[in-house]
Amino acid sequence: MIQETRRTLASHTPVYFAGDRATDLVRVERGVVMVFNLFEDGRRQIVDFVTAGELLHFQFDGELDHYAEAITEVELVSAPSDAALSDPVWAEYIFQQMRGRLDRDRRHVTLLAQKSAAERLAEFLIIVSDRLSTPIGDIELPMTRQEIADYTGLTIETVSRLFSRWMRERRLVVTGKRTYRIEGALAA
Amino acid sequence: MIQETRRTLASHTPVYFAGDRATDLVRVERGVVMVFNLFEDGRRQIVDFVTAGELLHFQFDGELDHYAEAITEVELVSAPSDAALSDPVWAEYIFQQMRGRLDRDRRHVTLLAQKSAAERLAEFLIIVSDRLSTPIGDIELPMTRQEIADYTGLTIETVSRLFSRWMRERRLVVTGKRTYRIEGALAA
DNA sequence: CGCTGCCTTGATGCTGATCAAAATTAGTGG
DNA sequence: CCACTAATTTTGATCAGCATCAAGGCAGCG
The missing domain is CATH 2.60.120.10 (Jelly Rolls)
Incomplete structure (x- = not known):
């Protein structure tokens, strides 16, 4: 035992x-x-x-x-x-x-x-979506921007800018306190 | 059996x-x-x-x-x-x-x-040195420049330029057909 | 000796890091 | 619940580093 x-x-x-x-x-x-x-x-x-x-x-x-x-x-x-x-x-x-x-x-x-920052971050979101998130399609992000940056090898500013852009372009939508949903193709 | x-x-x-x-x-x-x-x-x-x-x-x-x-x-x-x-x-x-x-x-x-290309490639050489090379200090590079590039996430041109620079600065010396030796600090 | 693949070198432009500051959010105590 | 502070995130401006495009050099092999 x-x-x-x-x-x-x-x-x-x-x-x-x-x-x-x-x-x-x-x-x-x-x-x-x-x-x-x-x-x-x-x-x-x-x-x-x-x-x-x-x-x-x-x-x-x-x-x-x-x-x-x-x-x-x-x-x-x-x-x-x-x-x-x-x-x-x-x-x-x-x-x-x-x-x-x-x-x-x-x-x-x-x-x-991955060559571009957008591709890296998009891949990160897919990974998190596959591993940590609800099956409905919401992506839970329990980690901070800095932690995302330290995983993806980017800076916090670049991560923040990409989030902002994707949300402005409605590719990414906020569905809760720390949850998002992917609406379109991100990589672009 | x-x-x-x-x-x-x-x-x-x-x-x-x-x-x-x-x-x-x-x-x-x-x-x-x-x-x-x-x-x-x-x-x-x-x-x-x-x-x-x-x-x-x-x-x-x-x-x-x-x-x-x-x-x-x-x-x-x-x-x-x-x-x-x-x-x-x-x-x-x-x-x-x-x-x-x-x-x-x-x-x-x-x-x-790693942030810079030089740091990546230097780390690559250290890894190869630890794993594939003779204990004397020579680094054996059985792979092509393209293969080094595809491992380090760099382009073949960047890899080539760094090798050239390090050899020009005598930080890296050719000791054989595919073998090199590190003479100084590379990362710089 | 000429061809093919690999490597090197050069010129240019874009992307993302860096520095700086504002805006938002979270946290704390009254 | 609100005021205040600290932490996190966002946004902006600038610039260096590396990718990209383009040639030229060199070695290996028929």
Whole structure:
């Protein structure tokens, strides 16, 4: 039997830091956690937004090489890595989660390699729509403009300008506090 | 006992295509294979350069979603995925390989998010140096300028100009047919 | 020796970063 | 509920860096 511990964290609370010992695997039960790296020059690269049912990292021992921080209120479940690895159900789950992360990373690489800022941001919205949003078509954006910028490799000003333009052109419509809907083709 | 099949491919030969059925896992024994995606507009995004001891993909069933092509003469070993997955030694190896790919993808994301072309290309050379090169300090570049461009998200002209500049400034020195050595700081 | 593919170099223009400031939103306490 | 402050977002003006278009050079191979 795996000993799982559960905890709830408020929005914008660190989950762990780079350099922390990786003793436990962490699953997000509710909410969204961002995984990121920090650089000497102060830049922050957001690597992934992790949501319900997904594992935060795949470091089974040694030190963590990245940061994790809640961007909404989150509920987390931790389990000791060594125990999880030897449990067949957990092992299968870990396997599947690693494949999911590989797919998301590939998509992220593709996003970042896009030539224009509009293409990158459009792809970002599609990704978020696929992963974090309601099936009705609304896009939930729990993250700030700065966080979007740090994921897409753009500046906050460029992100803001594109949102403004798309909303002016009615390609993107506000449907709630943090929700939007795509009405037309964005990339243009 | 896992039934492994071995084959040798010439430089610039396709290993598999997107859409192919993923029945086998493929390990590179010798040489370098590039893994990439193609887009409607003709762009090619190179996702990884896979070298000796590494697995090409982690798709255990269904259709492959990317292409693989030898960029040097390569020796490959294939094994049926289902058999490999149930073999404990292979399972452990697959696990470790997935973690390696995750790390490389993260590094690739970091590279692509770099602001300047010089920073991207410098990071690329460091990565290649770490992964494909001799321990003496020489950097082996088995790939073409176009392939470097398609990995770093730059154009071939920009890549060429940076190489020229660095060589003019003696930061980078040619030590062989396809080998270079870094003499100073590149990023500048 | 000439052809083909790859690489280099040059000139120009556009896109998005940067700097700066205004506008809006969120947060706090009375 | 409102006033006040802080944080976030938006908008504007300017400019550098890289993509693009266009030639020319060079190596490999018949």
